Amino acid sequence: MADIYQEHILDHYSRPRNKGVIDSPDIYYKDSNPLCGDEIAMYAKLAKPGSDGGNSGNRSDSGGRSDDGGVMENRVIAKAGFIARGCAISQAAASMLTERVEGKSVEAVYAMSADDVLGMLMIPVSHARMKCAVLALKTLQAGIAVYFKTNKTRGA
Amino acid sequence: MDAGLKLLNAESLRADFPILRRKINGKPLIYLDNAATTQKPRQVIGAVRDYYENYNANVHRGIHRLSEEATDAYEAAHVKAAKFIGADFKEVIFTKNTTESINLLAYSLGLQLRKDDEILLSEMEHHSNLVPWQQIAKKVGAKVMYAKVSADGLIDMDDFSASISSRTRIISIAHVSNVLGTINPVREMAKIAHDNGSLFVVDAAQSVPHMPVDVRQIGCDFLAFSSHKMLGPTGIGVLYGRSELLDSMQPFIYGGDMIREVTFGDTRFNELPWKFEAGTPNISGAIGFGAAIDYLKNIGMESVFSHEQRLSRYASDRLLSEPEIKVYGPKERAGIVSFNMGSIHAHDVAAILDQEGIAIRGGHHCAMPLMSKLGISGSARASFYLYNTKDEVDSLVSSLGRVRKVFGGKG
Known part of the structure; x- marks a missing residue:
């Protein structure tokens, strides 16, 4: 079995990026992985519509309404953060994910898959550890789902 | 030791268990997850x-x-x-x-x-x-x-x-x-x-x-x-x-x-x-x-019991002499030793030991209320049976050194 505890994983584990609470986040979700006892909360702050929060990439400017109004098509994540307790794999994945999603639209993050996480981690993850690897992404996506729901006319 | 108590010879019993000849990652299997399930002798x-x-x-x-x-x-x-x-x-x-x-x-x-x-x-x-x-x-x-x-x-x-x-x-x-x-x-x-x-x-x-x-x-x-x-x-x-x-x-x-x-x-x-x-x-x-x-x-259950007690006492003594290891539970115990290494997650401990061919359990052991009572999310657990030996406990303890090395002294 190849080593999963490679330097970049241990680096993110011991010096996690973006670890900490984000005040009044646009996206928030807390979840746990009962198998491991891991707990995680993911936060994201979106860029103001029309502003250049992060590298705006393929963002469409046409759908923007006001912050409290609702629909923000292709709004972009300006900053993501997390607080968590768990194994090295789940912590490193959370740290790397918060870096990865900055500047991406919420839709793009919502569409990310487990394969994207594996590509990001660059280690062979066994079946038993997949839950650890994807916990951060699944939690962030659950938060995005809540965001979509409260801003109902998504994709309209 | 009771006079009438037959001492169990784990080394000779091991020959009855075909699976104990297996190698994991090129290393002899050391099976210390007996509280989860045990291996089977050829008689069974x-x-x-x-x-x-x-x-x-x-x-x-x-x-x-x-x-x-x-x-x-x-x-x-x-x-x-x-x-x-x-x-x-x-x-x-x-x-x-x-x-x-x-x-x-x-x-x-x-x-x-x-x-x-x-x-x-x-x-x-x-x-x-x-x-x-x-x-x-x-x-x-x-x-x-x-x-x-x-x-x-x-x-x-x-x-x-x-x-x-x-x-x-x-x-x-x-x-x-x-x-x-x-x-x-x-x-x-x-x-x-x-x-x-x-x-x-x-x-x-x-x-x-x-x-x-x-x-x-x-x-x-x-x-x-x-x-x-x-x-x-x-x-x-x-x-x-x-x-x-x-x-x-x-x-x-x-x-x-x-x-x-x-x-x-x-x-x-x-x-x-x-x-x-x-x-x-x-x-x-x-x-x-x-x-x-x-x-x-x-074999006799008295012999099984005393063999396991000796192993678990030896294991907990050796673990406690290592830096930053916490062992849970009372001093007098059956053949089960739960521990944590500093802040290193039990799954990480188990995964690195697995690379050394050592099978232990890491997690909450289907006792989440107890874990929250102990204020931990999980523990590493070594559990013994009649075929385990002191040498295997020594391997466990020395492999924990590898865990410590991977995590750079953290924990």
Whole structure:
């Protein structure tokens, strides 16, 4: 079995990026992985519509309404953060994910898959550890789902 | 050491276990996850194979040679299991495992409870001795109480007694904690339970495989354990019950083999223990289980117990002499040692040990309430059996050095 505890994983584990609470986040979700006892909360702050929060990439400017109004098509994540307790794999994945999603639209993050996480981690993850690897992404996506729901006319 | 006690020779027993010849990542397998399940000696594997190759048939049915042989072997396994715990033949019901045994009780006894009746458990119970009672209690409006566990991993006996009221109907307690290795004073607890008019159930999943257990000596009403944790096959377990209690209880599963007479309107149930064994049972499992009991009896449970106690004492002493290792549970314990290395997650410890060919468990061990009580999300757990050696404990401890190295002294 190849080593999963490679330097970049241990680096993110011991010096996690973006670890900490984000005040009044646009996206928030807390979840746990009962198998491991891991707990995680993911936060994201979106860029103001029309502003250049992060590298705006393929963002469409046409759908923007006001912050409290609702629909923000292709709004972009300006900053993501997390607080968590768990194994090295789940912590490193959370740290790397918060870096990865900055500047991406919420839709793009919502569409990310487990394969994207594996590509990001660059280690062979066994079946038993997949839950650890994807916990951060699944939690962030659950938060995005809540965001979509409260801003109902998504994709309209 | 007792004069009459036969010392167990783990090195020579290992030859009976084909799997112990396996290499993991090029290293000899060191199997220290025996509280989860145990490895099987060739005597057990051979008994299962012999049944399938030579006398496979259904039991209690056919009037033909194979069925008679299968029935004899299946019933012989009942006799062995009953004798092993000092019970009568009709008091031993074969189930799937400890969990099913407790579910049988929860459904058969628990559904008879009334609103505000109480069930007393402890904070150290495995989910299988907690969830069935909790869910049945919800159904009937009964209350589940939990006797407190102290910081050193013992059930607080004052709190245990204080938690019993005139409404306490059932008390169900683990004989040995699957996390801490604590050996609970079940005999004393049974007496307290009976003095207060309550039934006393023992979850013996971690005790019967590892020490002499006699149901009359404990004085319990029910006791449950699994074959796979004592060298036998998976899918077969035992519920012991006092015969007068079992006689008056309603079956939990209905079907064939558990009936005496069926009309379109009603059914008369079969005699004990078959009343509780509906449908074609796990015949091969029972036969393998019988072979496992023979194997253990041959060694002697006193010898098994003292061997494991020596190993767990040695392991905890060695672990405690390492920096930043915390060992949970009392000093006097069965062959189970739970520990954490600083802030390193138990799954990371287990994953790195796996690279060294060492199998331990990391996680909450199906005892989440106990974990939260201890203020941890999980622990690493080494659990021993008769084929484990001191050398293997040494390998475990030296491999923890590798864990420390990977995490750069963190933890």
